[in-house]
Amino acid sequence: xxxxxxxxxxxxxxxxxxxxxxxTNGNGAKVKVEAESGTLSGGAVVETSTAGxxxxxxxxxxxxxxxxxxxxxxxxxxxxxxxxxxxxxxxxHNHLYVNDKYSQSIEFSTASSWQNLVAGTIYLHAxxxxxxxxxxxxxxxxxxxxxxxxxxxxxxxxxxxTTPSPIGNAQKLYNYLRSVYRKQIISGQTLSAxxxxxxxxxxxxxxxxxxxxxxxxxxxxNYSPVSNMQxxxxxxxxxxxxxxxxxxxxxxxxxxxxTGAKQEWWRAFYTEHTNFxxxxxxxxxxxxxxxxxRDLDAIAAKLKILQDEGVPLLWxxxxxxxxxxFWWGAKGPKPLQALYRMMYDRFVRHHSLRNLxxxxxxxxxxxxxxxxxxxxxxxxxxxxxxxxxxxxxALTSTYYQLHDMVKGNKIVALAENGPVPNPADMLQEKxxxxxxxxxxxxxxxxxxxxxxxxxxxxxVIQMSSL
Numbered sequence: 049x050x051x052x053x054x055x056x057x058x059x060x061x062x063x064x065x066x067x068x069x070x071x072t073n074g075n076g077a078k079v080k081v082e083a084e085s086g087t088l089s090g091g092a093v094v095e096t097s098t099a100g101x102x103x104x105x106x107x108x109x110x111x112x113x114x115x116x117x118x119x120x121x122x123x124x125x126x127x128x129x130x131x132x133x134x135x136x137x138x139x140x141h142n143h144l145y146v147n148d149k150y151s152q153s154i155e156f157s158t159a160s161s162w163q164n165l166v167a168g169t170i171y172l173h174a175x176x177x178x179x180x181x182x183x184x185x186x187x188x189x190x191x192x193x194x195x196x197x198x199x200x201x202x203x204x205x206x207x208x209x210t211t212p213s214p215i216g217n218a219q220k221l222y223n224y225l226r227s228v229y230r231k232q233i234i235s236g237q238t239l240s241a242x243x244x245x246x247x248x249x250x251x252x253x254x255x256x257x258x259x260x261x262x263x264x265x266x267x268x269x270n271y272s273p274v275s276n277m278q279x280x281x282x283x284x285x286x287x288x289x290x291x292x293x294x295x296x297x298x299x300x301x302x303x304x305x306x307t308g309a310k311q312e313w314w315r316a317f318y319t320e321h322t323n324f325x326x327x328x329x330x331x332x333x334x335x336x337x338x339x340x341x342r343d344l345d346a347i348a349a350k351l352k353i354l355q356d357e358g359v360p361l362l363w364x365x366x367x368x369x370x371x372x373x374f375w376w377g378a379k380g381p382k383p384l385q386a387l388y389r390m391m392y393d394r395f396v397r398h399h400s401l402r403n404l405x406x407x408x409x410x411x412x413x414x415x416x417x418x419x420x421x422x423x424x425x426x427x428x429x430x431x432x433x434x435x436x437x438x439x440x441x442a443l444t445s446t447y448y449q450l451h452d453m454v455k456g457n458k459i460v461a462l463a464e465n466g467p468v469p470n471p472a473d474m475l476q477e478k479x480x481x482x483x484x485x486x487x488x489x490x491x492x493x494x495x496x497x498x499x500x501x502x503x504x505x506x507x508v509i510q511m512s513s514l
Contacts, residue, residue: 078194078195078196079121079123079194079195079196080192080193080194080195081119081120081121081179081192081193081194081195082102082103082104082119082191082192083106083107083117083119083190083191083192083193084103084104084105084106084107085103085119086107086117086118086119086120087117087118087119088107088116088117089114089115089116089117089118089182090109090112090113090114090115090116090183091109091110091111091112091115092107092108092109092110092115092116092117093107093108093109094106094107094108095107095108095109095189098135098162098189100161100162101162101191102133102191102192103191103192106189106190106191106192107189107190107191108189108190110142110181110182110183110186110187110188110190111183111186111187112183112186113183114182114183115182115183115186116180116181116182116183117180117181117190118145118178118179118180119178119179119180119193120176120177120178120179121172121176121177121179121193121195122175122176122177123172123174123175123177123195123197124174124197125172125173125174126171126172126197126198127169127170127171127197127198127199127200127444127448127477127478128169128170128171128172128195128196128197128198129166129168129169129195129196129197129198130144130166130167130168130169130170130179130193130194130195130445131164131165131166131167131193131194131195131196132154132164132165132167132181132190132192132193133162133163133164133165133190133191133192133193133194134156134159134162134163134165134188134189134190134191135159135160135161135162135163135188135189135191136156136157136158136159136187136188136189137158137160137187138155138156138157138158138159138187138188139155139156139157139158140155140156140184140185140186140187140188141153141154141155141156141184141185142154142156142181142182142183142184142185142186142188143180143181143182143183143184143436144167144168144170144179144180144181144445145178145179145180145182145441146170146171146172146177146178146179146180146441146444147172147173147177147178148178148180149439149440149441149442149473150435150436150439150441150443151168151170151441151443151444151445151446152168152412152433152443152445152446152449153184153412154167154168154181155412155413155414156188157414162191167445168412168444168445168446168448168449169198169444169445169447169448169449169452170444170445171442171444171476171477171478171479172195179193200478201451201452201455201456202230202456203451203454203455203456203457204456204457205226205229205456205457205458205459206423206427206457206458207226209222209405209427210406210423210424210425210426210427211396211401211402211404211406211427212396212402213402214360214402214403215355215358215360215402215403216358217358217359217360217403218360218402218403218404218405220360221296221360221405222360222405222427225428225459225482226459228482228509229459229480229482230478230480231480231507232506232507232508232509233471233474233480233481233482233483233484233507233508233509234262234263234296234482234483234484234508234509235259235261235262235263235483235484235508235509235510236261236262236263236264236265236296236298236483236484236485236486237249237250237253237261237263237264237265237485237486237488237492238264238265238464238485238486238487238488239264239265239266239285239488240488241280241281242281242285248488248492249488249492252492252493253492257510259510259511259512260293260295260510260511260512261295261510261511262295262296262483262509262510262511262513262514263295263296263297263298263362263483263485264289264295264296264297264298265298265299265300265464265485266282266285266286266289266297266298266299266300267282267299267300267301267302268282268299268300268301268302268347268350269301269302269303269304269314269317270282270314271301271346271347271350272301272302272303272304272306272313272317272343273306273342273343273346274304274305274306274307274309274313274316275304275313275314283350283353283354286299286354286359286361287353287354287357287359290357290359290360291357291358291359293511294511294514295511295514296362296514297359297361297362298361298362298364298407298463298485299361299362299363299364300364300365300367300464301347301365302317302374303317303343303366303374303375303376304316304317305317305322305324305375306324306329306336306339306340306342306343307324307335307336307339308322308323308324308325309321309322309324310322310323316375317374317375318373318374318375319372319373319374319375319377319378320373322375324336324375325379326375326376326377326378326379326383326384326387327379327383329383329387330383330386330387330390340387340390341394344390344391344394344395345394345399348394348395348398348399348401351363351395351399351401351403351404352399352401354403355401355402355403358403359403360403360404360405361403361404361405362405362407362428362463363404363405363406363407364407364408364409364430364463365388365391365406366384366387366388366391366409367409367432367463367464368409368411368432369381369384369409369411369419370410370411370413370416370419371411377419381415381418381419384419385419385421385422388421388425389421389425392406392421392425405427405428406425406426406427406428407426407427407428407429407430407461407463408420408421408426408428408429408430409430409431409432409463409464410429410430410431410450410453411431412431412445412446412449412450416449416453417453420453423454423457423458426454426458427458427459428458428459428460428461428482429450429453429454429458429459429460429461430450430460430461430462430463431443431446431450431462431463432463432464432465433446433462433464433465433466434465434466434467434487435465435466435467435469436467437466437467437490438467439467440467440468440469440470440473441469441470441473442469442470442473442474442476442477442479443462443469443479443481444477444478444479447460447479447480447481448479459482460480460481460482461481461482461483461485462481462482462483462484462485463483463485464485464487465484465485465486465487465491466486466487466491467491468484468486468491469481469484471505471507471508472505472507474507475507
């Protein structure tokens with residue numbers, strides 16, 4: 049996306065733009081705030097060596113942990129599009145905070161001269177607000193920020209699933225998701241394998257809240273054929289979760305590469321632990337292609353068991369592809385899209401699977417749309433987001449990047465997360481994620497936001513509310 053300049057500002061001797069006072073006049077005009085007018089933390093400093101800056105300089109020196117620049121702006125309450133003028137040897141990711149709450153990780157692309165970056169949509173309260181860029185990867189210079197008010201642009205979520213003639217329970221589940229979307233948030237929890245019959249995440253949540261999550265996350269990793277298809281009981285647990293507990297299942301597949309593992313097979317979904325080439329996997333006639341088809345057929349057999357039991361799934365395959373850390377995303381968007389289409393066609397058309405609700409896990413970079421498989425094979429768009437520990441902001445910027453990518457015509461979900469976003473903030477900021485799905489381990493025991501704070505919230509759907 050292309051950024052914009054402040055149309056109401058004059059030009060100074062550096063060839064940049066003059067500064068406004070950081071206050072809107074209530075008529076929707078753009079507001080501009082110079083970075084050097086803000087509060088500098090750590091090693092952040094005002095610099096002037098890169099020509100073309102606005103005002104009296106720009107902020108650099110974001111190289112060490114804690115380095116940051118924070119500006120304040122006074123506005124009327126609402127959603128705003130944030131644009132940042134910057135340079136960077138990039139690409140570099142850095143943290144955006146709004147009113148001291150984590151918003152998102154921003155990718156600053158390589159820019160040797162001053163460029164405008166559309167950083168996304170943020171929610172600002174009436175009155176004074178703070179906007180902070182804090183060093184993650186660092187090495188970015190910030191000239192100024194501009195803000196433009198925007199409307200939510202809700203769109204109309206599609207009523208039909210992409211799968212032709214889905215089973216009744218799949219359509220019923222999707223209808224339910226549509227009915228509560230933008231009104232309530234569904235609680236979710238990724239589950240580890242039971243130990244002596246106890247699932248530690250469920251036990252922890254029950255102990256602290258007296259509730260159970262409505263959604264449970266399962267993994268088909270051990271069903272990867274390279275593992276010799278060891279049955280860890282996942283299919284049986286999914287059937288029990290849906291048919292006996294009335295819960296909703298979400299399923300991912302950490303697909304261990306069919307061949308090429310450098311070490312143990314169970315590490316081989318990571319790019320660094322396998323030599324498997326996804327470009328060959330999507331090329332008919334290769335051994336890699338044959339093995340991928342074998343793997344897809346093996347997983348389809350497990351999904352068919354669930355279909356025969358009437359169990360619908362939130363199926364999120366090939367997740368986090370844009371990161372490149374999993375082999376299916378290691379070669380870029382074209383082979384990834386080919387593999388996704390291959391899976392979709394094999395499951396839906398060849399194996400007649402009708403119980404899957406297809407969930408795409410998107411990134412939020414400038415080229416994320418290049419990775420998107422397309423509306424014709426995606427039912428729900430989602431993201432995996434890990435805010436820094438103790439940060440429970442609504443992740444509004446990420447929500448609207450996904451929302452805008454699909455023009456508001458798909459449900460937007462938080463398919464994997466660390467700290468749970470504050471439900472009240474989600475509703476106020478209109479960042480109405482359909483559900484969250486907290487990862488296991490530390491995150492379910494996050495002391496900065498006790499689980500009890502979520503248990504009696506009328507906006508949060510627990511299992512007992514289904």
